[in-house]
Amino acid sequence: MQYKDYYKIMGLARNATQDEVKRAYRKLARKYHPDVSKEPNAEAKFKELGESYEVLKDPQKRAAYDKLGTNWKAGEEFRPPPNWDEGFEFKGGGFTGTDSSAFSDFFEQLFGHAGFSQANCGAQGFATRGQDSHAKIYINLEDSFLGATRNISLSAPEIDAHGNVQLKHRSLNIKIPKGIKPGQHIRLTGQGEPGSSGKAGDLLLEIAFNKHALYRVSETDIYLELPVTPWEAVLGATIKVPMPDGNIDLKIPPNSHQGTKLRLKDRGLPAKTPGDFFVVLQIALPPANTERAKAAYKNLQHELDFNPRLTLGVKRL
Numbered sequence: 001m002q003y004k005d006y007y008k009i010m011g012l013a014r015n016a017t018q019d020e021v022k023r024a025y026r027k028l029a030r031k032y033h034p035d036v037s038k039e040p041n042a043e044a045k046f047k048e049l050g051e052s053y054e055v056l057k058d059p060q061k062r063a064a065y066d067k068l069g070t071n072w073k074a075g076e077e078f079r080p081p082p083n084w085d086e087g088f089e090f091k092g093g094g095f096t097g098t099d100s101s102a103f104s105d106f107f108e109q110l111f112g113h114a115g116f117s118q119a120n121c122g123a124q125g126f127a128t129r130g131q132d133s134h135a136k137i138y139i140n141l142e143d144s145f146l147g148a149t150r151n152i153s154l155s156a157p158e159i160d161a162h163g164n165v166q167l168k169h170r171s172l173n174i175k176i177p178k179g180i181k182p183g184q185h186i187r188l189t190g191q192g193e194p195g196s197s198g199k200a201g202d203l204l205l206e207i208a209f210n211k212h213a214l215y216r217v218s219e220t221d222i223y224l225e226l227p228v229t230p231w232e233a234v235l236g237a238t239i240k241v242p243m244p245d246g247n248i249d250l251k252i253p254p255n256s257h258q259g260t261k262l263r264l265k266d267r268g269l270p271a272k273t274p275g276d277f278f279v280v281l282q283i284a285l286p287p288a289n290t291e292r293a294k295a296a297y298k299n300l301q302h303e304l305d306f307n308p309r310l311t312l313g314v315k316r317l
Helices: 006-010 018-032 042-056 059-066 105-111 141-146 230-235 291-304
Strands: 133-139 148-159 165-176 185-188 203-209 215-218 221-228 237-243 246-252 261-264 277-283
Touching (some): 006 042, 059 105, 133 148, 141 148, 141 203, 230 277
Antiparallel strands (some): 215 221, 261 277
16 A cells, blocks of 8 residues: 655645645646646546545544654555554544545545544534544553553644644543443543533544454454463463463363364453453474484484374375
8 A cells, every 4th residue: 555645746835724725726626627637647636636635624634644744755655553543533524525435545544434434413503512522542451351440642633823733632531341342432421522502522432452462352252372382282281371360270181282272261351241261272392402402302203203294195205
């Protein structure tokens, strides 16, 4: 996926005001409109211009785009930095006047998720309730497993008196309920946009998990890849296993093999129907980095005379 430099496409400085964005678009749209332009590749340039304007005209999308930083070059291979959208507060602005389905993979990767593509659903008229706000936050698996109270930082774009987009910051203390899953939301009543009647909208926090050094989560199930020695797998053993709420003693059955999956029922994420905790065995081979270790491997080769490729029809020479 290639990085798109929307400022370069529109011939703008990164500190351009919103009025300058509008003027640049009007000028370039006349130049490259396929119905009237004689410029080469006018249709492709007009399409690229429309995508750039969709981002830069919207303070929320523009602020999110600017958060990626200035070290990227147009056309270079791009992957969003981890957790790049964390704590970015926005209202559902939707897509206006443009077919967003025709935009690039770069645009879709950044703005195609539910938050940025929601329709602007604020009510019109007098004494209306404020719009709901949305943000994505990242928590640790243990926060969901045990429940927690955390302080989070949010930032939201606003236009200053000079027409420039700047970020407004705030902090909130939130309670993370036990068993919440990635993709679920925490609703904070009255923490959204103010309304004309004084009643504010709500803030909806979408939950995502930080990458964990030990565990992988699938729905409410938790997976741990557990290294074991060959003799622990073959002979059986009782070993310590780290769980999100502390260590347990786990019995490894004799004649286990690589990939053996051991299930601990109802030990996954808490829920009305709790998830399970799965231990997946990964056999670790001791290194042969001494003469004694090499001799042990040669003795094992002689004693077992084992060929794991017999089922493939490969015979030992």
